[in-house]
Amino acid sequence: MAKKAYPTPMLDQLEGGPWPSFVTGLKRLAEDKDYVVDLLGQLELSYKTRKGYWKGGTVGVFGYGGGVIPRFTEAKDENNKPLFPAAAEFHTLRVMPPAGMHYNTDVLRKMADIWEKHGSGLIAFHGQSGDIMFQGVTSENVQPAFDAINELGFDLGGAGPAVRTSMSCVGAARCEQSCYDEATAHRTIINSFLDDIHRPSLPYKFKFKFSGCPNDCMNSIQRADLAIIGTWRDNIRTDEVLAKKWFAKHGMNELVNDVVARCPTKAIQLKEIKDLKAGGTVSAVAVNDTHGLEIDNRDCVRCMQCINVMTGALAPGKDKGATILCGGKRTLKIGDLMGTVVVPFMKLESDEDREKLVELGHQIIDFFAENALEHERTGEMIERIGIVNFLEALGIDVDPNMVAAPRTNPYVRTDGWDEEVAKINAKKKVA
Amino acid sequence: MSQPQMRRAIESGVPDNRQFLHPLLIKNYGNWKYHDRPRPGVLHHVSHSGDEVWTVRAGTQRQMDVFTIRKLCDIADRFAESHVRFTIRSNIEFMVSSFAKVGPLIQELEASGFPVGGTGNSVSMIAHTQGWLHCDIPGTDASGVVKALMDDLYDEFRREEMPNRVHMSTSCCEINCGGQADIAIIVQHTKPPKINHDLVANVCERPAVVARCPVAAIRPAMVNGKPSLEIDEKKCMCCGACYPPCPPMQINDPEYSKLAIWVGGKNSNARAKPTFMKMVAAGLPNNPPRWPEVSEVVKRILHAYKSDARAWERMSDWIERIGWPRFFEKTELPFTKYLIDDWRGARANLNASTHIRF
Numbered sequence: 064m065a066k067k068a069y070p071t072p073m074l075d076q077l078e079g080g081p082w083p084s085f086v087t088g089l090k091r092l093a094e095d096k097d098y099v100v101d102l103l104g105q106l107e108l109s110y111k112t113r114k115g116y117w118k119g120g121t122v123g124v125f126g127y128g129g130g131v132i133p134r135f136t137e138a139k140d141e142n143n144k145p146l147f148p149a150a151a152e153f154h155t156l157r158v159m160p161p162a163g164m165h166y167n168t169d170v171l172r173k174m175a176d177i178w179e180k181h182g183s184g185l186i187a188f189h190g191q192s193g194d195i196m197f198q199g200v201t202s203e204n205v206q207p208a209f210d211a212i213n214e215l216g217f218d219l220g221g222a223g224p225a226v227r228t229s230m231s232c233v234g235a236a237r238c239e240q241s242c243y244d245e246a247t248a249h250r251t252i253i254n255s256f257l258d259d260i261h262r263p264s265l266p267y268k269f270k271f272k273f274s275g276c277p278n279d280c281m282n283s284i285q286r287a288d289l290a291i292i293g294t295w296r297d298n299i300r301t302d303e304v305l306a307k308k309w310f311a312k313h314g315m316n317e318l319v320n321d322v323v324a325r326c327p328t329k330a331i332q333l334k335e336i337k338d339l340k341a342g343g344t345v346s347a348v349a350v351n352d353t354h355g356l357e358i359d360n361r362d363c364v365r366c367m368q369c370i371n372v373m374t375g376a377l378a379p380g381k382d383k384g385a386t387i388l389c390g391g392k393r394t395l396k397i398g399d400l401m402g403t404v405v406v407p408f409m410k411l412e413s414d415e416d417r418e419k420l421v422e423l424g425h426q427i428i429d430f431f432a433e434n435a436l437e438h439e440r441t442g443e444m445i446e447r448i449g450i451v452n453f454l455e456a457l458g459i460d461v462d463p464n465m466v467a468a469p470r471t472n473p474y475v476r477t478d479g480w481d482e483e484v485a486k487i488n489a490k491k492k493v494a
Numbered sequence: 495m496s497q498p499q500m501r502r503a504i505e506s507g508v509p510d511n512r513q514f515l516h517p518l519l520i521k522n523y524g525n526w527k528y529h530d531r532p533r534p535g536v537l538h539h540v541s542h543s544g545d546e547v548w549t550v551r552a553g554t555q556r557q558m559d560v561f562t563i564r565k566l567c568d569i570a571d572r573f574a575e576s577h578v579r580f581t582i583r584s585n586i587e588f589m590v591s592s593f594a595k596v597g598p599l600i601q602e603l604e605a606s607g608f609p610v611g612g613t614g615n616s617v618s619m620i621a622h623t624q625g626w627l628h629c630d631i632p633g634t635d636a637s638g639v640v641k642a643l644m645d646d647l648y649d650e651f652r653r654e655e656m657p658n659r660v661h662m663s664t665s666c667c668e669i670n671c672g673g674q675a676d677i678a679i680i681v682q683h684t685k686p687p688k689i690n691h692d693l694v695a696n697v698c699e700r701p702a703v704v705a706r707c708p709v710a711a712i713r714p715a716m717v718n719g720k721p722s723l724e725i726d727e728k729k730c731m732c733c734g735a736c737y738p739p740c741p742p743m744q745i746n747d748p749e750y751s752k753l754a755i756w757v758g759g760k761n762s763n764a765r766a767k768p769t770f771m772k773m774v775a776a777g778l779p780n781n782p783p784r785w786p787e788v789s790e791v792v793k794r795i796l797h798a799y800k801s802d803a804r805a806w807e808r809m810s811d812w813i814e815r816i817g818w819p820r821f822f823e824k825t826e827l828p829f830t831k832y833l834i835d836d837w838r839g840a841r842a843n844l845n846a847s848t849h850i851r852f
Contacts, residue, residue: 073783077638080645083607085637088559109626109635110782113748117630118741125500134628155628161511164580168567170514171578175560175567184560188580191623191671198557198628210501218506229508233579236511236519237539237547237589239526246511254507261505277763281582284761284768285674292763305528321806325765368764372806375528375540393670395735396708398837399770438706 065097066149073110074103092184099183101147102199105138108146122154122202124209127261130157130219131205152201153183157194157220158212159253162231162246162273164189173215181208192270193230194220218257224438225263226256226428231273232280239374240367241275242293242383243411249273251417252291252424259428266435269428276379277367283391283402288431288441289424290388290402291411297380298360299370301341301348306376310350318350322369330362331369348376384410387420389427389453390442400442405454407464423457430456460490516577516589518547534654535610536596548596549587550574552608553619553644553651556584557627557637565606573599583619583661585612611652614659617796618651620644621663623671631738632666633681633751634780639664642784643679646793657803657812660796668733674759674771676809677795679788682754682776683732686725687743694722698740706735753778755791757821758810769810775827791827798824817851 068090077086089106093099105116122133132155138146145151174195178186183199190196195217200208209219220228229252232238234245252271259265272283275293283290310318323331334347339355341347349355358369360380370377387409388402406423410416427441430453435444445453454461463469512520522541529539537549555562566586570578574588574595581587586608588599600610612618620643623629625636643662644651650660663672664679672678694700700723704712711729715722723736723743734745745751755778759771774795778787802824803812813821822829835843 074638076783077641080641081607081609081648082641082644083553083555083562083609084641085555085557085559086641088555088557088562091561092559106626106635110638113634113751113780113782114746115626115629115632117628119630124503126503132628134630153628159508160580161509161514163511165511165514165516165519166578166580167514168570168576168578171563171567175563179560185557186560186563187557188554188584188586189582191621191673206501209503213504213506216506216509218504218508230582232582235524235526236515237526237549239528239539241524241526244524250508250510257505257507260507261503279761279763279768282673282761284763285759285770286761302527317805320804325806327765364763366763366765368806371764374530378528393673395669395733396706398839399674401768401770436705437702 065093065095065100068093068100069104069107071103071107074107089185096184097149098199098201099150099185101150102153102183104147105136105150108138117153122205124206124219127219129222129225129261129263131155132157132222133202150199153199154202154205156182156197156200156205156209156212157190157192157222157228158197158217159220159228160189160193160195160230162249163233163236164193164230165236170215174212177208177211177215181211189230192220192228194228219261221260221263221268223263224265224267225261225269226253226259226265227268227270228260229253229271229273230281232275234273234275238275240278240293240370240379242295242379243275243385245273245275245293248291248385248411248417248420252421255421256424256428265428265432267438267440269431269441271424277365278371284388285391285393285399285401287391287402288389289427290391291385291420292388293379293383294365294386294408295380295383296408297382298344298346299358299363300378300380301346302376302378303348306348306350306356306373309373309376315354317372318356321372322356325368325372327366327368328362328364330359330364332357384408384412384416387423390440390445392440392442396438397443397446400440400446402442403450404462404465405457405459407462426457514577516547516575516591518545518591519577519589521545522547531614531654532593532596534616534652535600535613537613538593546591546593548590548593550590550596550599550603550610551581551585551587551612552603552610553612554584554586554608555637555641556619556622566608569599569602569606573602581612581618583612583621585619609648609652614654615656616651616654617647617656617660617662621661621672621675623664623666625666629666630741631734631746633683633734633746634666634753635782636664636666638783639679639785639788643789643792646789647796650796656796656800658806658808660799660809662792668735674761674768676757676759676771677792678756678759678771679792680754680756681751681780683734683745683747683751684777685747685750686727686730686732687734687737687745688747689723689725690742690744691717691720691722693742694740695720697742698723703736703740703743706739708733708735712736748780751780752776753780753785753788755788755795757795758813760808760810762808765806765808765811766814773833774821774825776832794827795825820851
């Protein structure tokens with residue numbers, strides 16, 4: 064039995080309504096723990112005053128420089144004594160999830176037992192970087208809590224100017240759109256950066272995210288410094304049985320309006336069966352006895368729309384891999400940036416393929432570590448120095464797939480033009 | 495006295511997920527053929543091998559107490575097959591090998607207070623941040639805003655009646671940890687930080703703070719004989735970037751930290767290229783515990799989108815078709831001068847054409 068609860072008239076209003084309530088969960092924990100009684104007291108104060116009361120500090124585990132988010136209360140009385148002393152320290156352990164965030168009940172129960180014993184009993188699945196957030200632990204209990212989690216086979220994630228925890232989609236484990244083995248790539252890349260995760264010493268954070276197809280369920284293009292997004296080079300695959308089944312259910316209006324008309328590059332045409340021709344770069348499939356779809360794969364930008372609508376009837380090709388984009392981030396400091404293409408296509412099938420991705424990651428992070436200003440993200444650094452300088456440092460040749468359009472102004476010195484053309488021609492000859 | 499022996503961490507990194515995968519997922523890894531959705535909240539995946547797996551998706555409060563976690567585990571052990579996963583939006587998924595298990599599993603989840611849904615063209619759970627519960631720089635709460643909104647959007651989570659999927663996010667400061675979304679709710683400060691000059695010299699690394707300002711509005715200064723910082727309040731656009739490295743520059747204010755609504759962010763490459771979201775409303779009060787003014791605007795936007803967008807149009811696709819004037823007309827939101835971009839690259843957001851819908 065814990066001490067008596069504080070009145071929480073504002074938080075109480077978040078117990079009503081049909082959605083699961085975190086307040087009800089906290090109150091259940093508060094039945095056994097003074098720690099959570101005081102947490103609720105401080106949270107109610109925040110609701111009343113509309114102010115936050117946590118400050119950071121320095122708390123860690125032996126051997127690591129990051130992974131713990133320290134929180135000390137600033138809700139204090141006139142004598143500088145905490146108003147809610149039991150919850151004066153409320154740190155979070157960031158723990159890296161398995162790829163695809165798969166668990167079994169056995170490991171979840173063990174996590175719950177560890178956190179009930181050492182922490183507040185509050186766990187978030189998951190934070191915005193992908194971490195399992197074990198929320199609420201005193202400075203004294205940080206080490207034993209981590210030791211137990213670590214013995215269970217889990218490790219701390221990143222915090223501060225470090226390589227951060229990564230996320231990957233459900234991917235090959237349960238999705239027909241998967242274009243590479245996301246889980247193996249995720250684990251291989253991230254586990255090659257453990258030193259940079261556990262001992263923050265970069266100019267700022269660096270995030271990898273892994274999405275198996277251009278639907279980008281991990282939001283990698285705007286959330287990751289390096290986004291690895293699955294794609295394919297050959298023709299869209301077709302399945303006539305599923306295409307006919309789809310058409311029988313959905314009809315001509317949906318085929319025209321949702322599939323043909325929504326193709327961003329008009330690569331799909333509706334044709335009468337007698338004109339339908341597959342072969343070369345063209346995929347074709349009949350949807351009934353009179354009509355079919357023809358897709359010119361040279362014009363297709365692999366956006367996924369038609370495949371999303373007619374899943375199974377249309378499918379990604381067999382020559383799969385990933386497009387690598389660099390520089391995504393949110394607002395601070397220069398404004399939002401999407402990642403942009405640095406490698407249009409990379410195979411990710413063998414260990415050797417993945418080793419190339421590991422090498423690229425290390426090359427980029429080495430360059431970032433040496434050239435970014437303090438608190439500057441990769442995208443901001445590229446914006447400052449120009450992507451051509453960035454690519455030259457990485458030894459990556461420029462490619463028209465990297466731009467939306469060539470430059471629209473003449474403000475450039477082109478006196479190296481002939482040499483560049485000669486270099487390109489020489490490379491073409493070797494290839 | 496000897497030092498206690500410290501345990502050395504096992505730097506194991508990301509654990510192998512194969513130990514947690516449902517056996518059918520291991521067996522058919524990389525070999526799935528297609529999926530369909532027998533009803534909202536249920537996915538049915540079919541493998542090239544002929545194997546089938548059903549997934550039931552349910553909403554959670556994300557910040558879960560151990561009793562809730564154990565309850566979900568009990569349900570997974572009794573009604574499913576003990577293998578679960580979480581989506582990026584904190585929904586939990588239960589994988590089962592037969593359709594017969596789907597009905598009883600749904601019944602048990604809903605009876606236990608976990609709404610089944612969040613698939614296809616639903617409004618899924620809101621991606622959110624930490625807020626007053628745990629963040630050191632929050633302008634508002636996160637879990638509470640989300641709970642209040644999801645209570646209101648409960649039916650939309652459990653149905654698939656939107657034109658396309660709707661992803662939402664909330665963020666308790668302008669750093670926007672919640673990320674791009676079809677509809678995002680983000681704190682928008684309206685007054686420059688209040689500086690506690692007694693503390694700056696001891697707490698803040700002043701050159702780093704000066705460098706952090708996006709508009710170079712901060713400069714070193716002596717105030718009351720102490721080294722501190724001052725702000726050119728005419729330049730300051732109240733982003734709060736100085737506050738994390740220098741807590742004595744308090745940006746949060748119970749009255750002047752407002753909420754803004756953004757729309758049309760999309761990460762997927764489907765149809766149009768990924769898009770950034772755009773600010774369409776600001777000045778909403780930070781009004782705990784249920785933020786009714788925010789909820790009202792969000793519902794108004796959702797209603798206009800639901801009734802007007804065509805099949806497969808995400809928020810951004812819909813607005814691209816109807817145009818911004820009609821968006822503001824249909825949502826009855828005021829288009830003020832503050833919504834016209836004046837940051838770098840702003841001209842790209844002006845209408846350099848005669849394309850006007852009358």
